[in-house]
Amino acid sequence: MPNPSSDHQAAPTHRRIPEATVGRLPVYQRILEEVLRAGTTTVSSELLGSLARVNAAKVRKDLSLLGSFGTRGAGYDTAFLIEQIDRELGLNHVWPVVIVGIGNLGRALAHSHGFAARGFRVVALLDIDAAVIGEQVGEVVVRHVDELTTIASEQPLAIGVIATPPSAAQRVADLLMQSGVRSLLNFAPKVLEVGPEVLLRYVDLSIELQIMSFYQSRMVAPGEEGAMPVIRSIGLSTTGFD
Amino acid sequence: MPNPSSDHQAAPTHRRIPEATVGRLPVYQRILEEVLRAGTTTVSSELLGSLARVNAAKVRKDLSLLGSFGTRGAGYDTAFLIEQIDRELGLNHVWPVVIVGIGNLGRALAHSHGFAARGFRVVALLDIDAAVIGEQVGEVVVRHVDELTTIASEQPLAIGVIATPPSAAQRVADLLMQSGVRSLLNFAPKVLEVGPEVLLRYVDLSIELQIMSFYQSRMVAPGEEGAMPVIRSIGLSTTGFD
DNA sequence: CGATGTGAAATGCTTCACAGCA
DNA sequence: TGCTGTGAAGCATTTCACATCG
Incomplete structure (x- = not known):
């Protein structure tokens, strides 16, 4: 049984962590939480790897970048x-989040359970529909988008989530940027134009399906060189775009 | 102006396309659709690259893998x-999709507009809640999960979308696999155990936020070697897990 | 003995730079 | 002339293999 308090080297401050590793850290984290809840207090790189569908050596290399733990x-x-x-992911901070567009998706996000547990505090919900404004969703009351400037002046907003129809997405993005939000998570099926100083991440549900259909069409087609019988698993990552 | 019907080499069948490229193709596609809708009938690698936030050379290399177009x-x-x-993504087929869990997220997915346009046909919506069963969402009526076997025997189901609470996710995954579904898209915050023959993709919203907070904490922290002032943009990709 | 941590090799991906073609 | 297509170089990531240590 390892002893956390005695050995374990302190993590060097701000080593350069490869993007690929950063993309896997949250996955490890989620797995570890489940494993811990199940009562397993020690994990091997092999176990963690098999749950994350990742080579054990890769797990060890990833973790060794954080320190010798x-x-x-x-x-x-x-x-x-x-x-x-x-700590490495910055989850010892509190990150204030604003969600714009309180339709089905916005509601699903607002209710998301893991958010609070991970230090993401939904501090504002915005819409333009009078039928929704004033409604309480979770802990927060929906307000009009026009109030964004006021809200942003009262407290910093770290991350803006865009869950509007595509036609409104660019306008909302501009508004958020004006209010000082520097990270946008866009769920609208719309290509946003934002400055290079803004961190933009795009989650498109049909893109996920497209990628799956690509691999599936390769699976069923007994193609050329010995066929490709099996695609093992595809996960999330941050690489691929610079 | 290029002439699509005359020159252009036919695409070789089943070249090996790098995963990283596959991850970008749907993004290009979405951009091209928007560009075309705006009336631009010809794009350069430079334009496409700037909209996708990708180096123009990378765009050319990606596209050259599909053929000389x-x-x-x-x-x-x-x-x-x-x-x-x-064609490359297999979107000239029709892909029957089943969504399990008709809460806010399931509804958002069922209503998703881009699905039909891209050949994804939502053929079944399943839940266990009597309050939802029988309700019509979009074109489809919600049925009980127990009917899955019957539904699957009437028609093939290509892709299963899991939008249930985490506690039900593994059971649903097992059920889908038993019914012959070979591709699972999991939105539940739960680590699924599935065989290696199943294509599993995991979209977790708090993971997206975690990654953004990581990069944001690096942006604000004027760290070591000359600081890292700006993260340009992070997109979706398929790499990082094998 | 069993599992980590890590050089070094292998692989994969990106970028450069420019020949070649419309 | 302008932009594609692509070898070749450069860089990043993964995997191997094993010394190391509890």
Whole structure:
């Protein structure tokens, strides 16, 4: 059983973590939380790897970038490792989030359980539809988009989530940027134009389906060189775009 | 102006397309659709690249993997290029989709407009809540999960979307796999265990936020070696997990 | 003995730079 | 002339293999 408090090297401040690794850290974290909840206090790179569908050596290399947190012969202390990943991902801060567009998707996001647990505080919900404004969703009351400037002046907003119809998405993005929001998560099926100083991440549900259909069409087609019988698993990552 | 019908080399069947490229193709496709709708019938790799936030050379290399579809001196014919990408992604087929879990997220997905346009046909909506069963969402009536076997025997189901609470997710995944579904898109915040023959893709909204907060914390922290002032943009990709 | 941590090799991806064509 | 298509170089990531240590 490893002992978190005695050995374990302190994490060097701000080593350069490869993007590919950053993309996997939240996945490890989620798995570790489940594993811990199940009562397993120590995990090996092998176990973690098989749950994440990742080569064990890759897991070890990823984790070694955060510091030497494992115990040879035993593995990693689950709870301790979660803490280290939290710290690395900046989840010891509180990140105020604003969601714009309170339709089905916006509601699903607002209700999302994991948010609060991970330090994301939904501080504002915005829409333009009078039928929704004033409604309480979770802890927060929906307000009109025009109030964004006021809200932003009262408190900093770290992340803006765009869950509007595509026709409104660019306008909302502009508005958020004007209000000082520097990270946008866009769920609208719309290509946004934002400055290079804005961190933009795009989650499009039909894109996910398209990628799956691509791999599936390769699976069923007994193609050329020995066929490609099996695609094992595709996960999330941050690479691919610079 | 390029002429789609005359020159343009036919696409070789089943070249090996890098995963990273596959991840970008749907993005190009969405951009091209918007560009075409705006009336631009020819695009350069430069334009496409700037909209996708991707190096122009990368765009050219990506597209050249599908075949020689550009016209030197002019660029790519927008409509023709869309067709080629569609074909490559297998979007000339119809992909029957089943959505399990008709809460806010399930509804948002069921209503998703782009689905039908891209050959994804939502053929079944399933839940276990009597209050929802029988309700018509879009074109389809919600049925009980127990009917899955019957539905699957009447028609093939290509892709299963899991939009249930996490506690039900593994059970639903097992059920879908038993019914012959070989591709799962999981929105539940739950680590699924599925066989290696199943294509599994995991979209977790708090993971997206975690990654953004990581980069944001690096942006504001004027760290070591010359600081990292700006993260340009992060997009979707398929790499990072094998 | 069993599992980590890590150089070094192998692989994959991106970018450059420019020949070649419309 | 302008923009594509592509070898080749450069860079990043993954995987291997094993020394190391609890």
